[in-house]
Amino acid sequence: MSFGETFKALSNPARREILTLLKGGKLSAGEIAAHFPQTAATISHHLNVLKQAELVFETREGNYIYYQLNTSVLEDVLLWLADLKGEETP
Amino acid sequence: MSFGETFKALSNPARREILTLLKGGKLSAGEIAAHFPQTAATISHHLNVLKQAELVFETREGNYIYYQLNTSVLEDVLLWLADLKGEETP
DNA sequence: CTCCTATTTAGAAATTCATCGAAATAGATG
C-alpha cells in the first residue's frame, strides 16, 4: 500500500462513486458498471485501480465477480490526514 | 472545494511532503523548494495546486511569500472517509 | 464440446500532469 496509490485511486469521481455504492454491500462488476455511463471495460479498469490500491477486494462466484469495500486502508489514510490536521486523538 | 481536486492534490508525493513540512509552521516558497530536488518553478506549480485545493494559503511579506496549512478542507475529507469506512461517530 | 454470458485484456486516441529552462513580475534597496 502507498498513500500515493490510495489518493490517486480516490481522485477519480467514478472510483469514489464505486466505493460509495459498495458501502451497501458487495456488487458484481456488471451491477457496478450499470450505474455508470462508461463502458464495462472502463469500469473494469477503475475496479482494477481500486483493487491495486487495496480499497476493494474481489471474490468470484461462478460467472460473476463480486467486489467489496476493504476499509483497512482507509484507516491508514484517516490517521495520516488526522495527523496532518494536528489532531490529538485520531 | 471538490473532493476530486483535494485527492488529486494529495496524490502527488512532493505535494504531500510540502503539507507535512508546513505542519511545523509557515514557510516561504524558497524554503519549501530547498527541501526538494525539483526546480523552484516546479515547486511553485505544486504550491499552486495545493492553493487551488484550499489545502494551503499564502501571505506575502515583502519579497517573500509564506505558505501555511489550511486544515478546514482536511476536516471534510476526514468526514467523507470516515463515512465510507462506516464509522459511527466520526 | 459448443455456445452464451460476464468480465477482463489489448491497443489506440485524447487529455491531463510533472517537469524543465527561460522569461516575466513584485517588491526592497541602493
Added chain:
DNA sequence: CATCTATTTCGATGAATTTCTAAATAGGAG
C-alpha cells in the same frame, strides 16, 4: 530609477490517465 532577490508564469516535452472498440478469457448450460 536601476538593480537585486524571490517567486511565478510561459511554452515545451515526455509520461501517465481516461476512455473507447475489439478481441480474449473463464465459467456455466445445453
